[in-house]
Amino acid sequence: MTELRTLKVALLGCGNVGAQVARILLDDADMLASRAGARLELVGIAVRNLDAPREVELPRGLFTTDAETLIKDADLVIELMGGIEPARTLILTAMRNGACVVTGNKALVAKDGPTLHEEADKAGVQLSYEAAVAGAIPILRPIRDSLSGDRITRVLGIVNGTTNFILDQMDSTGAQFADALAQAQRLGYAEADPTADVEGYDAASKAAILASLSFHTRFSLDDVYCEGISSVTAADIAAAKDAGFVIKLLAIAEKLTAAGTETGTETGANGDTGVSVRVHPTLLPREHPLAAVRGAFNAVFIEAENAGELMFYGQGAGGKPTASAVMGDLISAARSIVLGGPGRAETTTGQVSALPITAAVTSYYIGLDVADQPGVLAKIARLFADHGVSIEIMRQTIHRDADSNVESAELRIVTHRASEAALAATVEAVKGLDVINSVTSVLRVEGV
Template sequence: MNEKRTIKVALLGAGSVGSQVARLLLEQADEYERRVGTRLELIGISVRNVDGRRDVELPRELYTTDAERLILSADVVIELMGGLHPALELITLALESGADVVTANKALLAHHGAELFELAERVGAQLYYEAAVGGAIPIIRPLRENLGGDRVERILGIVNGTTNYILDRMHTRGDSFEESLRIATDLGYAEADPTADIEGYDAQQKAAILASIAFHTSVPVDEVHREGITSVSIEQIEDAKRAGFVVKLLAICERVAAPGDGPDRVSARVYPALVPEAHPLASVHGGNNAIFVEAEAAGSLMFYGAGAGGVETASAVLGDLVAAARRHLLGGPGLGESMDADLPVLGVAEIDTSYQISLEAEDEAGILAGIAQTFAEHGVSVATLEQAAPATDEDGEVAEDARATLVIGTHRAKEGSLSKLVDALAQSPAVHRVNGVLRVEGANA
């Protein structure tokens, strides 16, 4: 009886995730052998500097600066370097050599996923990327496999823990955005440069990946509308609470029916939105992530858990590694991504949504009529209206220059029409200032 060969594993990167992957592979080698049916051997870890500081103490002889040589000796390559280059070139080399690849590189997949999937299919290799979206949350495999026979209609995702922590603190503690960001940075939720998180770039990349899988269509990251949370004020948070909403930064992927007999379209977008307090996403606190999926047959599903963290993300990486190792034992070509639907991607102006608009107006008779006229001219109807009492002085008298604060909820309309309405309100003589605008999502869940 022939002894089964060892599966040789190469690791690219030894940061917070990579070091935990290496530690677990070494410490639990016997357990992985029982799960897979053969030994998984970590043959090396590619790093820029073999003497650099690491989160985990690992055998020094594993480190190398020769990534290419390491790749060409491996059966499975785990890429945890991040960034576009040289990750793209190294993954390409790995696939062309016949190795399977496990990656957590959301930026690379969002920008170059289509070409890498095509390459993997052409050479018979497999590209695994469960950890690219949602950290420890299993979402890629459920979308690809468990829901592969269903029709996914919509995804609402809280896919960035930093922004969720900031918005949750603003909601529960009443802290300003600036104070919440400072605390998030002190606690390690936010990077020293938080731009990718708070401006929505991280969530944009993840939305492109989720939409591509869910709708079997390649969705370029540049076609995912993106807005961050830097403009969300504590006043908007308070307005949302009074109206029964919670503000969350959402990645939204949606199948949109075409008029007539045309093909469905796809929308992918990222922005801060109002979520009803009764919606499951409203109860996602701290730095956690959650992804809410609406499918035709399966109905509503939610995947919840840690969206980041070294050991948490390592869990998803190692799950992919086990799958890759089992595939090597069984043999046969890798399974390509299903991107053949080729549905058109809608611009954000074409989607249907609703707004909550906060504005200041002169506290005078006839002002509401003027604002209502502006709504009518743009074909948008008012769903709710809340008027805050004007400010008073220390004697309880209304100040001469006091203004009324109006919070107006709209019915659903085209995003383009709603955007033009907000521009018109800002120019209206009846309106002193538009304080803020947030969309409403998940109201029908």
């Protein structure tokens, strides 16, 4: 029997995910060798603090604070430090030294993916980051490989478990945002500073990565329109529920013409087609598959010309689930080294433009507090028609103020799909009507 070669693996970072990756490399060495075609030797773990508590008991001798020296002779480098620097410099150095790199660093890939891919191509090494999006869910490889012979037209994703848990709590218990956030923090789903999650920044990084792979174009974080969930109220949740919807924070990437008409045709970056990449709270019909994603779970819903509708569901965070994604990338990279082929190249054949939010095509849910008098509905309907926006659903509820005994009406409108620009202009015009007391909510709608 031919003796297997040994590949040296350097691990950068030993938090929850890194500790689980190290455990798997040590405990499952024989299984990994049989699948990779080579023994994967963990030669060191670079950390900032040698004495920090670890989730897994690991040999003390593996730890070092000298990441630069550790990566010099490595065949494979796993970067799980997070942040932009020094992760970026270490990854570039590793690739220039001929090492394949596996990373879970969504912020770095979203911000500087083009540079990282260019360096990987120059060095002929593999750069992989399945763990950067949706934890354990195998979503990037299916998009890149399994659907490479198809045309993806739209991706909708619940890619942040913290916000999904908060919105699910608000929906199922009637809790206010602050109370649901506090519960997420108590359970460990949300950080002490939850800004990156609740303001949508984490999901926006993942949206940029999904869009880049789905549409074969390098999109960065700057191309993503982003709104978080901190302004979503219990009243919004209740109104959506009453209308048969659920609110989710969605990462959306879809192909559009610049004028806002959906198309399946790629014609290049000459301004006539493009991709809208955005993150915002979104109403989904309760029968939509994504509406059933509860708690801190993630899911990605894909629409493709030939494959049709596909959904990938699973745990989107956590040490063990995310380590599973890291190990899948590591085995793939190891096999490419063993077989002697070049690193897997990124496909950027589409080169379509990133469109502004005003070009997006969506539906709106609009809550209005209006005067209870004849002709109100006609005025509102006429204004929508004047702006080229069609109303799909209009519901009215009458209520009486207990103190003043004055009646007013709560009007809930769901529009048909139209350009974001037309919808935004319609809402602004509605605010100017003399029969409008207030616009109580404006949220986007998908799946209708």
